[in-house]
Amino acid sequence: MPAAVKRILPQLITLLGVMVLVSLVFPDFLSIDYSDGRLVGPVIDVLKRGAPVALLAVGMTLVVATGGIDLSVGTLMAITGAVAAAAIVAGHGLVLAIVLALAAGLCAGGFSGFLVAVVGIQPIVATLILMISGRGIAQLITEGRILTFNMPGFAFLGSGTLLGVPVPVWIWLAVTALAIVIVRRTALGLLIESVGINRRASALAGVNARVILIAVYMASGLCAALAGIITTADIRGADANNAGLWLELDAILATVLGGNSLRGGRFSISAAVIGALIIQTINTGILLAGFPSEYNLVIKAVLVILILVVQSPSLAGDLKRLGSQLSRRAPRRSAKAAPQRSDR
Amino acid sequence: MKKLLAISVAVMGFGTTAAVAETVGFSQIGSESGWRAAETTITRQQAEKRGIDLRFSDAQQRQENQIAALRSFVAQGVDAILLAPVVSTGWDNILMEARDAEIPVVLLDRRIDAPDDLYMTAVGADSVHEGEVAGGWLVDEVGDRQCNVVELQGTTGSSVAIERKQGFENAIADHPNISIIRSQTGDFTRSGGKEVMESFLQAENGGRNICALFSHNDDMAVGAIQAIKEAGLNPGEDILTVSIDGVPDYFRAMANGDANATVELTPNMAGPAFDALQAWWQDGTLPPKFIQTPSTLYTQADDPEGEYQRRKDLGY
Amino acid sequence: MLLALQSLTKTFVGMKALDEVDFELASGEVHALLGENGAGKSTLIKCLTGVYRRDAGSILLDGRDISPDSTSRAQALGIGTVYQEVNLLPNLTVAQNLTFGHEPRRFGIISPRAQRRRAAQMLEGYGLDIDLDRDLGSYSVAVQQLVAIARAVELSGRVLILDEPTASLDDREVQMLFAVVRRLRDRGLGIIFVSHFLDQVYALCDRITVLRNGCRIVTERSDSLDRVRLIEHMLGRELAAQEESEKRHRRSAPLAGEPLLSFAGVGRRGFVEPFDLEVQRGEVIGMSGLLGSGRTETAELMFGIRRMHSGTVSDAEGDLRLNNPRDAIAAGFGFAPEDRKTDGIIADLSIRDNIVLAMQARRGWLRRVPRAEQKRLAADYIERLDIRTSGPEKAVGELSGGNQQKVVLARWLAMNPRFLVLDEPTRGIDVGAHAEILQLVRELTARGMAVLVISSELDELIAVSDRVIVLRDRRQVARLSGSDITLENVVHAIAASDEHREVSA
């Protein structure tokens, strides 16, 4: 099995498991229809609704790989959405609206990155600044209301379809693929990992840790901007109060479900994106199942805890050890021990 | 300041009666929603119309700011205070200070947990009643037809969501032909409404089982209407929509024939509040402890385009 | 028997690190545990103290079966350990580190005064004069090592384990440590001592156990096991004559002509006094001095890790800018730091990634070193430096200490720098590899590279250097070259008081 597949196998299995679970409570979950040139079905909804968190997870994974965390992405979605909507309402064209929103995301990411890499503020604090104050900025732009606009071209990014598949799906697929190519076909991935594992040693080996750190926060800002554009386009309005609310937490969760360590180091973007799909499958599953909404959060929490526990390496090690202990009744000496987690 | 203002008013020739311009402090929660922005706008308009000097303070969602604002109003010796409380507890002390200074306090929109002798009156809508009006419209609309309703709830556990749900259920209780088949929270947001509606459509045979949508607020309904359209159905015809709040975007949807009815939660809380205050200033009439604002039903027959035009600049 | 390990076995993914090893420790003895890099010494210790879970085998303390599952449990049983990689908390103060876990309390609250007093007591006898309230991380590796030792000594009621404790210590400190160890031995403790310095082993230890490839080869009294046989046990082959003989390589005539680099008046206030140094093509400069004499600091200044406050560095082309390591690398410098764990390796990355890292950083992220080239480099250096690993993709953190050191060396050798600074390059490296690395240094210089070696090990320094610089109090106090480089002269220069210092221009 190629190493790349092996890495995401636990996430794929989990995703499959969650899908089976959802199919139990909603048997039509896997059915897909084709009507007026587009695919419809719960799975398509998962792919489409999962777009914002999947996009955030791409950026978050890079930040987490450097040992950081970006709490500002949810708020950045609100800011960038507001920027795009304001640009459209002010009569600027589609291209300019998108460019301005992306630029806003890049700048905000650059700001956080500067605080982390140059000023030396802890990432959680540095990004908290924008997380808290950013919604105020977004509200200033929208003047506290939902800034509604009418521009089919822009709305297409949120609710259009291309070759039968919703546009947001294409966007996150493309961004994920692009990000993977950039980090794995160039040396960027290696440099990010090395800074995340040991920034000092990396700097001594000549890695420009500052630039790398600023770059990952900018990438995260860019991903947040795309997510913000999609959400804004989807509802044809910028909702400064609610756009991306708490999504930074979902993005972090997706990254963790993807098996990425919050302490930094080796990372997998594809696994994080699958993590985002796992979360969205749970969300959509809950909606489809028709349970009273009071249970939404409880169900989600229970499932997430379950997944994390099952995926935890020490538990996996314990299970294997248990298995091997059960299977060996023979004298201890001939026993073949299972490989263990190295507790460093 | 008050004196100065009185003089200026007199000089300008408005103060023909004995009335001097009263000063009223208004502590607003913030501008977290369009409705609130509209409330602020209308409060200002109402004050201006009545020649009241309004001191406005935006608390930016923080109770500390509201308490500080109230304290400064007391210190300035205003004639009355309007308070839209951000939370329901923790007001006793500052309200006592106001009472000791003999400044009447009128609560707007939201209620608080405090002895009711600490404030003069509370102005607000009755959420149960709103739900009843919405449900009543649907009952009249469908008659004896069988009708499956999907419900978009507000934020789980919020009192508004609980009460509007209650009211709607009261209204349809005696009509077994109307039943709620799915009910989920859309968190009062447009995107929440859209996402949940998509799942409703998905779960109910592409929406063909759904006769009507009842949404706890207009924002969710606007999102849901988009979802219905994207699923290839005709909102307003294939699926009737009734909702609560009366925000401009929803009126526009009604004007386009995409939505059927809404029950307005009027942002004009200040009008009744000023009425009560002025009555009290005039002859000491004490208002009742709760002044319920009207919950008006608007349908496509009620000139939705005109209503949209009237509201679009209020800050929604 | 105080402590007995029976049939201890430990397997890591794809390899057996310990294969049914038996080991006994009597009370009142110092028992050396020897073997090549990757032989399994540290693994044995970690299984014993519960850092690793053993796969099979038993551990008897005073005849009772024990199975500690963590270092703190082992401590509770009276087993104190200094691990090969210092594992204290750099962001706590020295006093906090020393008393961590058993802080003196008053009314249940930690009393800083008592804590300091206790810490001062613990450090007595090590000749350390340091500020107990400063963060441990601000001190050199050697100081940290001594603090770790003091802490372990305090905690060990029955057994003291020292895994390469002297790797970064100088002679004086080694002697003090030995005095402490002998005292403990006389009190009836059992001491396990791991080292690659055979002189020290013979000076201190009563018995010797040799491990090779995870198997116990021999246990013998040290007075009956001679050096050559010991080395043969460790290497599993006969030692070639040239490896054992101390081969002095001295250039007959110093290379004339343009210096490769010249440092003029380079210094930093409160860090390193300004110094001048001309580096010739193809020479090995040894740098010696006591702990805290400014050796590592000088290297940090040369490599741009700290900015210089004064002076210039120039080559034949003109002045060089050395504001940060990247500048230094661009100028053709390389630096293998002393503390490999914090400054050298990227533990979770593979050997291959670690070796290409500096090269990759130099080329920029867009121009990835081609995969085939990466593989070739990794295979090449694994072979040349004899890095013991199951393959190039193994995470460096999972290598034995000495092999990690080799990976850091490989990173810089792959850069082919013109001026390479090696800070304690043979720290933790076994006898066989030691000779190989010194050999390698000679080969490099023969091709024109200049090397600056910092080492506490004077024999090594003398053997390899064309010139020796001696530092004291952050200042160069002596320069020796040619036949002046003798152990006696170096020791004299290190120890000489200021009146007698001989500064040759």
Ligand SMILES: Nc1ncnc2c1ncn2[C@@H]1O[C@H](COP(=O)(O)OP(=O)(O)OP(=O)(O)O)[C@@H](O)[C@H]1O
């Ligand atoms: N956590 C781990 N995971 C995988 N392999 C490991 C791990 N720790 C050690 N090893 C392997 O076990 C073998 C023995 O390593 P160990 O650290 O015990 O050697 P050592 O004798 O202490 O060597 P050195 O003198 O270099 O310190 C080595 O080949 C090493 O690669």
Ligand SMILES: [Mg+2]
């Ligand atoms: Mg070791």
